[in-house]
Amino acid sequence: MNEELRADVRVEGGTVRCIGTWTASELGGVDRCLPRLALPSRGDVVVDATGVHAFDLAGVWMLRSAVRALEERGQRADLRIRPEHAGLLEMVSALGLSAPPVEAPPTPGLLARVGASTLSIGRESIGVLAFLGHSARTAAHGFTHPALIRWRAVLHNVQAAGFDALPIVGLLSFLMGVVIAYQGGTQFRRYGANIFVADLVGFAMLRELSPLLTAIIVAGRSGSAFAAQIGTMKVTEEVDALQTLGISPTALLVLPKVLALAIALPLLTVYADAAGVLGGMIQARAELSVSWSDFLDRLVKAIHLKDYLVGVGKAPVFAGIIGSIGCYHGFQVSADAEGVGRRTTTSVVHSVFLVIVVDALFSVAFSVLGI
Numbered sequence: 462m463n464e465e466l467r468a469d470v471r472v473e474g475g476t477v478r479c480i481g482t483w484t485a486s487e488l489g490g491v492d493r494c495l496p497r498l499a500l501p502s503r504g505d506v507v508v509d510a511t512g513v514h515a516f517d518l519a520g521v522w523m524l525r526s527a528v529r530a531l532e533e534r535g536q537r538a539d540l541r542i543r544p545e546h547a548g549l550l551e552m553v554s555a556l557g558l559s560a561p562p563v564e565a566p567p568t569p570g571l572l573a574r575v576g577a578s579t580l581s582i583g584r585e586s587i588g589v590l591a592f593l594g595h596s597a598r599t600a601a602h603g604f605t606h607p608a609l610i611r612w613r614a615v616l617h618n619v620q621a622a623g624f625d626a627l628p629i630v631g632l633l634s635f636l637m638g639v640v641i642a643y644q645g646g647t648q649f650r651r652y653g654a655n656i657f658v659a660d661l662v663g664f665a666m667l668r669e670l671s672p673l674l675t676a677i678i679v680a681g682r683s684g685s686a687f688a689a690q691i692g693t694m695k696v697t698e699e700v701d702a703l704q705t706l707g708i709s710p711t712a713l714l715v716l717p718k719v720l721a722l723a724i725a726l727p728l729l730t731v732y733a734d735a736a737g738v739l740g741g742m743i744q745a746r747a748e749l750s751v752s753w754s755d756f757l758d759r760l761v762k763a764i765h766l767k768d769y770l771v772g773v774g775k776a777p778v779f780a781g782i783i784g785s786i787g788c789y790h791g792f793q794v795s796a797d798a799e800g801v802g803r804r805t806t807t808s809v810v811h812s813v814f815l816v817i818v819v820d821a822l823f824s825v826a827f828s829v830l831g832i
Contacts, residue, residue, distance in 0.1 A: 468481040468513075475506055478509045479508070482513070483513050483523070484520055485517060506539070507539045509541045511541055511542065511543055513543070596716070610720070611716075618718050622682070622725045623725025629682075630678055630729050634736035634740070635736040639741065655745070656756075658741065659745070664763070667738075667764060668771050669820070672772045672773070672775040672820075675776070675779075676780075679779075679783055681809055685805050687784065687787035688805045688807075689801055690714075690791065691714055694791075695794045722784045723781065726777065727776040729776075734772065789808075
């Protein structure tokens with residue numbers, strides 16, 4: 462770009478000299494440098510704009526604002542401008558164009574913030590319930606017409622959410638079993654009750670930790686993937702295209718994912734049970750000298766079938782929560798890429814929170830029922 466055409470301001474003694482082209486496309490540098498200029502602090506100031514080749518409304522407004530700023534400081538500004546630009550200056554002065562005062566928005570009080578958060582949570586809860594109702598109706602229609610379910614998509618999601626999660630689920634469950642056996646074994650050894658480490662590992666893993674840990678891992682892996690996939694489709698308007706074609710996005714996108722999680726999560730929970738018990742067995746043998754046969758004998762006597770079914774029975778509920786929350790937040794993505802990341806993160810947080818809350822409710826209900 463020609464340097465002579467750039468808008469610029471220079472201070473030469475008591476004269477502020479404006480040069481270049483003062484148009485909207487060239488005023489960026491002037492806007493940044495005006496506040497930093499060492500303007501004369503007293504006396505008359507000459508504002509010489511005869512060196513400006515071209516003006517537009519933005520340029521004249523900025524020049525007039527600078528002159529008014531000097532006058533508000535008690536200094537007289539002698540503005541010199543080319544005759545061909547005087548008409549535009551007179552028009553701006555006659556219209557009284559000036560920058561409106563910018564007032565900082567008032568800081569909301571504690572009660573206002575609590576109220577706004579409550580309303581936001583309420584709207585979000587209503588949206589989730591409406592989505593769950595619509596999804597349940599679509600699922601009921603699909604189960605009464607199995608031919609309409611996209612079984613290929615279900616199998617694909619079973620592989621992505623189930624089979625591909627086996628390494629991380631197995632590793633973390635194994636390590637959790639090791640940790641439980643190590644921490645409990647330290648206490649059992651003091652009383653010569655080493656064999657009861659099997660009770661601790663069995664109850665902790667089969668009833669609580671295996672389904673909960675598996676659900677959290679799946680929420681981080683698959684729930685976030687569901688939200689990101691559907692959110693990206695919203696941004697690229699693929700969801701709108703499906704609706705235009707008369708295809709239900711819920712039946713096409715939500716039902717296969719939730720159904721796949723309902724199949725995969727119980728199987729992953731069984732796998733996590735085995736991995737956790739194996740980790741506990743290895744740690745009990747190494748730390749407490751409890752043989753594998755003794756460990757398994759005690760485990761069979763301590764753990765009943767209902768304890769095993771309690772943990773596995775939680776998995777389909779967790780699967781429904783993770784799949785529904787992930788898909789819901791995917792459909793709530795706005796038309797920008799930032800919304801995809803924000804909703805993906807929110808889906809994981811909400812899924813993990815609800816899984817833990819529901820698990821706590823299960824514990825209270827089972828305690829009341831004596832299960």
